[in-house]
Amino acid sequence: MNENSKKRYSRQRECIVEFLKNTEIHPTANMIYDKVREEIPNISLGTVYRNLSELTRFGEIIKIESGDGAERYDMRIVPHSHFVCKNCGEVSDLFLDCDKELDKIAASVSGAEVASHNLVFNGVCQKCISKK
Amino acid sequence: MNENSKKRYSRQRECIVEFLKNTEIHPTANMIYDKVREEIPNISLGTVYRNLSELTRFGEIIKIESGDGAERYDMRIVPHSHFVCKNCGEVSDLFLDCDKELDKIAASVSGAEVASHNLVFNGVCQKCISKK
DNA sequence: ATATAAACAGTAATGATTACTATTTGCATT
């Protein structure tokens, strides 16, 4: 936890961060809540949301607009994209060559100060294609 | 209105489409509701949502995950990206060279069937930069 | 040990969207 982060330690936040570090599923706030409750049964959903929004604010995690209702959270900090399967709902990482350049390109085209972007693809994943 | 569209005419849907055709502001459902009510005062918000989701389903409009609470709608069908100013909240179009290729690239990297994508940049727009 | 503000649990409120139901209406058929 670096000096850009929150001031005080809390077991609740540690649990949330630990789960995010060790998962690939890009969980929603509610999935995180369910998981962390296994260890801290009386944690509050508000606590999950507050910590997620602080962690996002400090750039330790990113929020993915998956487009299927709830936001997804991801601890990978290297720029990358996401794919949402419209069949099974799974959200997976996608590493594209242009991931790192998109902000610069957008800035030069628009004249704006571009801080970040959210790139989410939609379709049918490999697993679901095979099943048919 | 082509044969892929809904079967029957309705003044409500025509009004919604007309507004979308003639605006650049990428309105939310509620902005559309407010506008259309000027002409059809007793139109229902549910009617706006139902028509937007049908129009989206038939590919006549697209939905933009702007990340600021409500979805935005856009009648431009040519592939393009969007920029959301974190200062003034304005959503603007952004035409990038890679817009048309992204789906193909993502498909070849992931092995998935990629149907579409949503690319939204975040930052401070030119107008807001000048103001400071 | 104590003080203090950060973080919390629990609950209520909000806001966007969807679902439901009875009524209206576009339009094909007569």
Place this chain on the structure above:
DNA sequence: AATGCAAATAGTAATCATTACTGTTTATAT
């Protein structure tokens, strides 16, 4: 022009994700 019927609507209730609020607990500096 009248009739029938399913599509579309208005109005309202319900749902779901997220935020706000309040009184209590707790990390940590002194």
